[in-house]
Amino acid sequence: MMTFSFSDEYKKLLQVTIDNLPFAARILKAETGEIVMINKLGTELLGNPFVKTDVFPQTIILLRNDGTIYPQNELPAFLALKTNAKVIKDDIYINKADNSKNLYQVTAVPIKNSQNQAEFIFEIFEDIKHIKEVDRTKTDFISLASHQLRTPLSALRWFSEMLLAGDAGELNKEQKDFVQNISDSTNRMIELVNSLLNVSRVESGRLIIDPKPTNLRDLIGNIIAEQKIKAGEKKIELVFSIDQTLPEINIDPKLIGEVYTNLLSNAVKYTQEGGSVKIIVSEDQKNIISQISDTGIGIPQENQAKIFQKFFRGDNAIKLAPDGNGLGLHLTKAIVESSGGEIWFNSVSGKGTSFYFSLPKEGSQSRAGDVTLN
Amino acid sequence: METNNNYKILVIEDDKFQHSAIVTKLEKAGFTVLSAYDGKQGLDQALSNHPDLILLDIILPVMDGMTVLENLRKDPWGLNADVIILTNLSGVEKDIKIEENRVREFLIKSDWGLEDLVILIKQRMKGQS
Numbered sequence: 082m083m084t085f086s087f088s089d090e091y092k093k094l095l096q097v098t099i100d101n102l103p104f105a106a107r108i109l110k111a112e113t114g115e116i117v118m119i120n121k122l123g124t125e126l127l128g129n130p131f132v133k134t135d136v137f138p139q140t141i142i143l144l145r146n147d148g149t150i151y152p153q154n155e156l157p158a159f160l161a162l163k164t165n166a167k168v169i170k171d172d173i174y175i176n177k178a179d180n181s182k183n184l185y186q187v188t189a190v191p192i193k194n195s196q197n198q199a200e201f202i203f204e205i206f207e208d209i210k211h212i213k214e215v216d217r218t219k220t221d222f223i224s225l226a227s228h229q230l231r232t233p234l235s236a237l238r239w240f241s242e243m244l245l246a247g248d249a250g251e252l253n254k255e256q257k258d259f260v261q262n263i264s265d266s267t268n269r270m271i272e273l274v275n276s277l278l279n280v281s282r283v284e285s286g287r288l289i290i291d292p293k294p295t296n297l298r299d300l301i302g303n304i305i306a307e308q309k310i311k312a313g314e315k316k317i318e319l320v321f322s323i324d325q326t327l328p329e330i331n332i333d334p335k336l337i338g339e340v341y342t343n344l345l346s347n348a349v350k351y352t353q354e355g356g357s358v359k360i361i362v363s364e365d366q367k368n369i370i371s372q373i374s375d376t377g378i379g380i381p382q383e384n385q386a387k388i389f390q391k392f393f394r395g396d397n398a399i400k401l402a403p404d405g406n407g408l409g410l411h412l413t414k415a416i417v418e419s420s421g422g423e424i425w426f427n428s429v430s431g432k433g434t435s436f437y438f439s440l441p442k443e444g445s446q447s448r449a450g451d452v453t454l455n
Numbered sequence: 456m457e458t459n460n461n462y463k464i465l466v467i468e469d470d471k472f473q474h475s476a477i478v479t480k481l482e483k484a485g486f487t488v489l490s491a492y493d494g495k496q497g498l499d500q501a502l503s504n505h506p507d508l509i510l511l512d513i514i515l516p517v518m519d520g521m522t523v524l525e526n527l528r529k530d531p532w533g534l535n536a537d538v539i540i541l542t543n544l545s546g547v548e549k550d551i552k553i554e555e556n557r558v559r560e561f562l563i564k565s566d567w568g569l570e571d572l573v574i575l576i577k578q579r580m581k582g583q584s
Binding site for chain 2: 224227228231232233234235236238239240242243246248271274275278451453455
């Protein structure tokens with residue numbers, strides 16, 4: 082077996098290199114787990130294995146969030162050795178000398194010889210408490226800012242609603258029109274705040290994905306029912322086609338419902354009177370494919386590359402419906418992708434648009450997360 | 456005016472404009488309305504007046520809505536008190552432990568019209584009788 086050999090110069094070079102890394106690092110012998118090198122931050126965090134002292138523990142104990150000992154056979158170094166590949170875990174806690182508990186991301190990389198056998202394990206410990214806190218602060222800020230915006234908006238909504246309902250006496254035609262304008266603008270602002278909140282949640286990566294066996298026929302049926310009034314006002318024909326034998330699919334119905342709602346309401350919004358909107362659900366070997374097609378205004382060729390960008394709206398869409406906020410398709414794409422699917426479209430300006438999205442038949446991966454969509 | 460005045464609703468809401476709107480609408484719908492502007496006041500009112508329904512905000516001065524709810528559930532009467540959370544803080548359902556705390560509804564204020572809220576409360580009354 083070929084083994085590594087180091088001259089004193091190389092050892093020194095390596096020691097200086099790892100001493101200047103911005104995180105705790107050590108190198109272990111794969112065979113015995115013995116520490117052969119450790120950097121300064123490593124010694125501060127994990128103790129110096131080469132000095133006999135009572136101050137530093139010789140072996141540190143890695144913990145789970147609940148304070149129990151992290152099982153040895155689940156530790157990155159162990160797994161890196163077992164799989165002969167790099168392993169990263171971001172849920173490891175270490176009790177520091179002052180008894181405070183910190184969260185670390187631990188990475189273990191096997192260092193292999195020419196026979197592809199791991200001789201050493203390079204292990205690094207990154208303090209990620211701060212990163213997690215920044216993430217949380219960012220989301221908390223958005224939540225709080227939205228809360229502060231919604232407070233006056235709710236009051237505006239409620240008082241204009243009461244005025245329109247005649248709770249403060251009957252309004253004349255002009256008064257009614259004015260209050261209706263206040264009410265419509267308020268609702269538009271509420272929708273914008275809701276969309277911004279949803280986008281920030283999806284982007285934070287902390288969204289809860291809770292897949293349940295779902296009957297797509299029922300899910301889509303309910304969403305179509307919600308759109309029927311608007312479609313009826315514009316005499317738009319709604320067609321729904323789905324294979325009766327399609328099995329249930331394991332998806333988060335709230336998230337995927339949001340996808341159908343966005344695509345269907347867009348289709349109705351951007352289709353002129355007398356047009357038609359079709360929803361067709363089919364399957365291939367691996368995926369369930371949903372198609373939402375309309376005979377609407379289409380997406381101009383020059384706008385197509387940007388259509389999923391945050392706040393972007395097609396030139397003709399702005400003219401037809403000035404009140405959109407350009408967040409719906411961005412959010413839709415983010416949800417589809419976090420559910421394991423893909424989204425695409427084809428469109429001809431003035432003729433119509435077809436959006437397609439896939440969902441893996443095996444279902445979406447669940448994610449514990451800690452926030453839900455609005 | 457309708458006659459729902461046997462049904463007592465406690466509104467715990469610190470924002471004076473929202474408070475005024477909810478109370479006005481509920482009174483016009485004929486309900487008997489009790490008011491509290493902070494969490495502590497709300498909890499005291501709930502435990503002494505035993506309302507049929509509590510509309511509870513989350514972000515409140517003195518005592519937040521979550522603490523009100525926790526304290527309420529420790530009381531023999533409050534254990535089964537009917538609570539609707541009416542807040543503008545969304546995405547926190549997991550923290551509020553809706554099922555564990557037996558919250559009947561979690562409503563986002565800005566997404567709900569007051570007329571719809573009244574309809575919901577009336578449905579609840581029918582469900583109870």
